[in-house]
Amino acid sequence: MLKFDIEKKNNLARVGVIHTPHGDIHTPAFVGAATRATVKALTMKEMRDLGSQAILANTYHLILRPGVDLIKEAGGLAEFSSWHGPTFTDSGGFQIFSLPDVKISEDGVKFKSHIDGSKFELTPESSMQAQWAIGADIHMAFDHLAKSESHEDMEIAMHRTHAWLDRCVAEHKRLKSDGPEQFLYAVVQGGTFLDLRAASAKYCASKEVDGFGIGGVFTADGMAEMLQTVNSILPENKPRHLLGMGQEPIDLFNGAENGCDTFDCVGPTRMARNGSLYTYDGRINIKNAKYAHDFTPLMEDCDCECCKNYTRAYLHHLFRTDEITAKVLASIHNEHFVVSVVDIIRESLLDDTFSEYKDAFLSRYYHK
């Protein structure tokens, strides 16, 4: 069983430590999205230096390239990527939702590689097998996102996710070996419907799993209420991961406040590559002409490598000239920004200043 110590609680919010075979994660924590076993534009050293505690890779992408057996041969994801810290894998379930030309059945999903058109199949069992081969510390159950926002489709997706969860749990047990222990999170579905979310949380809570992913969340609207419903039902002593949310700082505050322990999101690094950079006053587009002569740091009081050494004018220049370093420095900053926001959330929960921190941060960031 995955060891999770809760140090402090405040209603649904909690501060804790997830103990994985590759190290501890002090929660709440922002987990870097390393889809293809790399955080785009960043080295693992840069990730460590900016304060990241864990990374999350994607089973779908790693099946296509380089193949999960190769990662196993390399000694597992942490060794292969030289991350050497706690790792998560997403199941590939999200790709069912996001990719075209997938054939979904009760058994699983058939799809063609977007790289060379070759045929693949992913089932709850094969996803578990792939994740065991990849060797991340924490695996996500193979889930199914709804094809639309309707209650009917959400309910269908939820029931399929539950049926697949049972198969994931069985396969996960079967795959347990003498090697380093690996852990399974169930994934809660149900969209924006609180009745479905409650049903899904109850179902997932009843299973022998190590923690929970909360999936199918795409906007901040209604998220806090949904999380209150879900996290009031999920057992307190197991960690909860909010899947894919964290591009907007408000998501991190609402997530932590309502009982989520870890987050991952591609937004910060994608924004970075596209020149949209976080500041305390909201995101700015560094490519805009007004920054050409701005010789101040991107963000005052930021101790990331980018802000400590470079000016907005320089970053503007790097983006205008399409230099690789533009993406590197921007990614360092944006990733550091979200990691440190969650780190400070953690500290503020410990010293009971969360509400003040949240209000001050969000009012400045969103200019309210």
Added chain:
RNA sequence: GCUGGAAUCGUCUAGCGGCAAUGACAAGAGACUGUAAAUCUCUCGCCUUCGGGCUUCGUAGGUUCGAGUCCUACUUCCAGCA
């Protein structure tokens, strides 16, 4: 000096009698939430009540219902010959 060739939106470029005029780049802005994303979208002569109106293709004339496209002269540039 002679003989060819060429001048189109910031730059390069398409255009061969019906055209506010092609494409690329540059420029201006926007989007992005479990990454087919170092990607995508919009604007890019002037004005607009978004119907349209006005002025444009080196300069000045001409032919034509109609000219960036054909003709003449001039200007500038390129190539070859002197």
